[in-house]
Amino acid sequence: METVAVIGAGVSGFTTAMVLIEKYPHIKRLVIVGREIINDPAHTSLQHEFTSWAGGANHMSFAADDDYKQQRVDIVTYKKFMSLGRNVKNSGIRIMKNKLIMFKTTNTxxxxxxxxCEGISSISDAELQYRGLNPDIYKGFEYLTCTITPYIYLAFLRNELERTGKVTVRKCLKTFYSFDDAEDFLGFKPDLIVNCTGLGARSILSKYPCEKSEIEKIIPYKGQICVINKDLPFQVTVEDLPSDDYLCEYVRNINGAYQFSHVFPRSDGYAIVGGISCPGIYDNVKQKEVSIKLIENITRFVPELVEDGPIEITFDYVALRPGRKGGVRLDFKKYNNYNVIHNYGIGGAGFQASIGLALEVSELVKTKILNKESRL
Structure with a gap:
């Protein structure tokens, strides 16, 4: 295996490329293809599918108690991010405590x-009261984690990849409707294609009848956040809002949507305030009412943010989390003469699972491609 194409230039694509180059030094050429690429001019009609650039991410696992595979993936990524945050100044990763607050009836x-994770402690009743939350109803934990500033971290990954001399990043506004289309754009047939296209997987799989049911599983989860010019030495996440008074009308009117409240201070001095998750909603329309409610809620829970004056929104932003019914697709499949490994559908956990999932891709390369080559 000497040539690889990674389709998709978000955190999944860049991280997968990095792991493959590190694990398989015999790779001579790796091309990353994306419609939206960090540090390249944006194509605004597609930009809300490229969730990576504008927001903020923290490492807070969504894995269920019995989802041991996803837990392992998240732990691997957590450890790597903490190492980068401590040792690499330009990585865009900032280590800090997360104050996680939820109903007492919610599973820890x-x-x-x-x-x-590191540095776990309980949040006192006095602090819960300070944040306007009843300690008879709420519990809270602090633990050490990190905020990832996506546009800095992705630029860091791109720089590290291009420094290898083996990796090329290419922008393509053309939609791929098959892996033949990808080969036509590349100008060569790669030994391996890694599909990290997120919501774009619906297009690239569209000419394969065997994938009809799979395409129906791929769904967006619309999100909206505010970027504010405020800083904090910690994150706050309120998972369970006290009452419907904290919900915006927009979320109430969408089946399956939910709202939470969090603030992630980034490494650039700004902070992200969120958020909402609306399944099946594809538009990129910002709802003023949502932004107002997000700021109103976080002001209640984090009064530290208004000690030096009211919160002003620098900008707000809508993007789509690339979801999939059943969770991330991570498998190998052959399409005619193309070797393809899929890595898409992680939803809102793209950063916090990125390194662990990329390592899973590298294991599939070993078992599904290199072992087959060795038997020829």
């Missing part, structure tokens, strides 16, 4: 119960 997250 597995990573707290298993001590899979």
């Amino acid at each position: 997250p597995w990573y707290i119960k298993q001590h899979a």
Whole structure:
């Protein structure tokens, strides 16, 4: 295996490319293809599918208590991010505490119960009261984690990849409707294609009848966040809002949508305030009412943000989390003469699972491609 194409230039694509180059030094050429690429001019009609650039991410696992595979993926990524945050200044990763608050009736997250993260402690009743939350109803934990500033981290990954001399990043506004289209654009047939296209997987799989049911599983989860010119030495995440008074009308009117409240201070001095998740909604329309409610809620929960004056929104932003019914697709499949590994559909956990999933891709390369080559 000497030539590889990674289709998709978000965090999944860049991280997968990095791991493959590190694990398989015999790769001579790796091309990353994307419609939206960090540090390149944006194509605005597609930009809301490229969730990576404008927001903020923290490492807070969404894995269920019995989803041990996803837990392992998240732990691997957590450890790598913490190492980068401590040792690489230009990575865009900032280590800090997350104050996680939820109903007492909510199951304590597995990573707290298993001590899979650092610096775990309970939040006092006095602090819950300070944040306007009843300690008879709420519980809270602090633990050490990190905020990832996506546009800095992705630029860091791109720079590291291009420094290898083996990796090329190419922008393509053309939609691929098959892996033949990808080959036509590349000008060569790669030994391996890694499909990290997120929501774009609906297009690239569209000419394969065997993928009809799969395409129906791929769904967007619309999100909206505010970027504010405020800083904090910690994150706050309120998972369970106290009442419907904290919900915006927009979320109430969408089946399956939910709202939460969090603030992630980034490494550039700004902070992200969120958020909402609306399944099956594809548009990129910003709802003023949503932004107002997000700021109103976070002001209640984090009064520190208004100690030096009211919050002003620098900008707000809508983007789509690339979801998939059943969770991430991570498997190998052959399409005519193309070797393809899929890595898409992780939804809102793209950053926090990125390194672990990329390592899973590298294992599929070993078992599904290199072992077959060795038997020829």
